[in-house]
Structure formats: C-alpha cells, structure tokens
Amino acid sequence: MAKTSTLNSMNTSHEKAVQAILYGQSCAKRLKLQLDHPMADGRSDNFFSDLSSRDSSSSSSPPLPQRSHSKKRKNNNTNSSENWRHDSPDPNYYDGFLWRKYGQKTIKQSKHQRSYYRCSYNIDHACGARKHEQKIKDNPPVYRTTYFGHHTCNINHNQDAGLTTVGDSVNDLENSRMIWFGEDLDQEKESHTSGLSVSVKHEEGSIKEETVDQYRHRGITSHDKDCQNVIKENHQPSPSGSYTPPSSSGSEIDMFDSDLLVEDLDLWDRYDMYDFGLR
DNA sequence: TCTATTTGACCCCC
DNA sequence: GGGGGTCAAATAGA
Numbered sequence: 001m002a003k004t005s006t007l008n009s010m011n012t013s014h015e016k017a018v019q020a021i022l023y024g025q026s027c028a029k030r031l032k033l034q035l036d037h038p039m040a041d042g043r044s045d046n047f048f049s050d051l052s053s054r055d056s057s058s059s060s061s062p063p064l065p066q067r068s069h070s071k072k073r074k075n076n077n078t079n080s081s082e083n084w085r086h087d088s089p090d091p092n093y094y095d096g097f098l099w100r101k102y103g104q105k106t107i108k109q110s111k112h113q114r115s116y117y118r119c120s121y122n123i124d125h126a127c128g129a130r131k132h133e134q135k136i137k138d139n140p141p142v143y144r145t146t147y148f149g150h151h152t153c154n155i156n157h158n159q160d161a162g163l164t165t166v167g168d169s170v171n172d173l174e175n176s177r178m179i180w181f182g183e184d185l186d187q188e189k190e191s192h193t194s195g196l197s198v199s200v201k202h203e204e205g206s207i208k209e210e211t212v213d214q215y216r217h218r219g220i221t222s223h224d225k226d227c228q229n230v231i232k233e234n235h236q237p238s239p240s241g242s243y244t245p246p247s248s249s250g251s252e253i254d255m256f257d258s259d260l261l262v263e264d265l266d267l268w269d270r271y272d273m274y275d276f277g278l279r
Numbered sequence: 280t281c282t283a284t285t286t287g288a289c290c291c292c293c
Numbered sequence: 294g295g296g297g298g299t300c301a302a303a304t305a306g307a
Contacts, residue, residue, distance in 0.1 A: 101284060
C-alpha cells in the first residue's frame with residue numbers, strides 16, 4: 001500500500017519533472033531550429049534572423065555608424081529602427097553574438113541603468129548591430145534587451161561553439177540543449193554562458209532537483225513511455241495551436257515558476273513557440 | 280601589453 | 294533645455 005502511494009506520488013512528481021523537461025526541451029528545440037535555420041519556417045518572428053526583415057529602412061542605410069563630428073545618430077527614430085525586443089530573467093542572456101559594451105546610462109523614467117552594446121565585429125566587419133539592455137522588473141528580475149540594426153558580420157557563435165558542446169552532454173534528451181534547475185541566476189549564468197538554459201523556479205528546490213536526479217539516475221529519457229505519454233497528453237493542440245500548460249487541479253503548476261512561466265508563455269506564445277511537435 | 284569595461288562629457292533630437 | 298545615445302579617456306583585468 002505504502003508502495004502504491006509512493007509510486008503514485010512518484011508518478012506525479014515524475015510527470016511534473018517530465019513536463020518541466022519537455023517544456024524546456026521544446027523551447028530549446030525551437031530555438032535551435034531558429035538558430036540552425038533562421039528562415040526555415042518562413043516566419044520573421046525569431047530571435048535573430050528577423051533583424052534584417054523588420055526594419056527594411058535600416059537595410060538601406062550604411063551599416064557602419066558614420067559620424068563626422070556628431071556623437072549621436074542623425075535620425076533618432078527609435079520606434080522604426082527598433083528591430084527586436086527580448087525579455088529574459090538572465091542579464092547575460094546569450095543570443096549567439098558577441099557584444100561590446102560602449103556605454104551605460106541612468107534612464108530618467110527607470111530606476112535601473114541601461115547598458116549599450118554594439119557588435120564586437122563593429123569595426124572588423126562593419127557590423128552595425130546594436131542592443132540596449134535594461135532591467136525592467138525586480139522580482140523576478142527581468143531584463144529587456146532591445147536590438148537595433150542588423151548583423152552584417154554573420155557571425156553567430158551559437159552555431160559553432162557552445163551549443164554543440166552543451167548538447168553533447170545531454171544526449172539522453174535528444175536535441176534539448178540544457179535544462180537548468182539552478183538555485184539562482186548566478187549559477188545559471190555560469191553554467192550556460194555558452195549555451196541555452198530554461199530556468200525553472202527553485203521554489204521547492206530540493207524536491208525538484210531530487211526528482212530530476214532520480215530520473216537522471218534511472219536513465220529516464222525522452223524515449224521512455226511515460227515521457228511519450230506526456231508528450232501525447234501535452235500535444236493535444238489548443239485552438240490557437242499554441243502550447244497550453246499542463247492543466248492541473250490546484251498546486252501542481254506550482255512546481256514551475258508560475259511568474260516566469262506566465263511571462264514566458266505570454267512571450268513565447270507570441271512566437272508560436274509552444275509546439276511540442278518534433279519538427 | 281592588450282582588450283574590455285566604466286564613466287564623464289559631448290551632442291542631437293524632441 | 295532635458296533626455297538619451299555615443300564617444301573616448303581612464304581604469305581594470307587577463
């Protein structure tokens with residue numbers, strides 16, 4: 001009897017863990033697709049490639065910030081030149097490009113400073129890509145990165161370095177790169193500066209880590225039947241075609257970072273990211 | 280010594 | 294005139 005209840009709770013936590021893994025896996029997979037085949041799905045709403053598609057005006061302008069004696073760009077039409085925006089709980093969110101910080105300002109309407117970056121290949125490759133990063137939320141921390149211009153350097157380090165390395169270490173999870181149940185952002189930062197991570201709140205950290213460890217040690221992979229069942233369950237398409245978080249009666253969803261998830265869901269749903277289909 | 284970051288100042292746009 | 298974007302000298306770190 002006790003065994004049964006233990007087994008039941010195991011199953012519940014098992015499913016939760018698997019759901020968390022699948023959630024991160026799907027995110028990572030989609031992102032990988034975007035990285036490997038930036039325009040493969042024909043959508044411009046991806047993290048990087050749309051830098052060139054959204055702002056047609058900037059493509060006709062010279063990539064190199066040409067200034068004679070001016071210290072500010074001639075046309076400060078921020079709204080039209082803004083290409084992409086990305087919110088992340090990680091201030092060091094790695095987007096595959098190398099950036100050099102060239103400034104930092106206190107913004108009047110925000111208590112947080114804004115950091116200014118330009119592509120490290122700004123000079124070598126006359127790359128005009130820039131980005132601003134600013135903390136927009138304290139708890140949980142959310143950093144908004146706004147991209148301007150587009151990369152003419154065509155150097156995306158996600159394709160040649162970090163991702164493959166990280167991915168090789170988690171072959172069991174097929175194409176998922178990394179799912180981090182880290183305690184805090186610093187840990188997360190350290191562990192994924194060259195790769196990807198999907199952070200899940202450490203609300204009941206020991207339980208979650210234990211759970212994941214359990215399945216890691218037991219050799220649970222995405223090929224397992226339970227996982228496949230979860231995939232089936234989760235893959236019932238919602239009317240919008242987007243991912244609907246596993247419905248839960250009560251607190252099960254609390255296993256995840258509800259704040260982050262809600263935000264991420266909102267954000268990623270916009271990009272139609274929640275498709276568990278293994279394309 | 281080289282490279283990256285910090286920071287105060289400059290300058291443009293609204 | 295103020296806010297925000299960028300420059301460039303100073304500084305820090307490898």
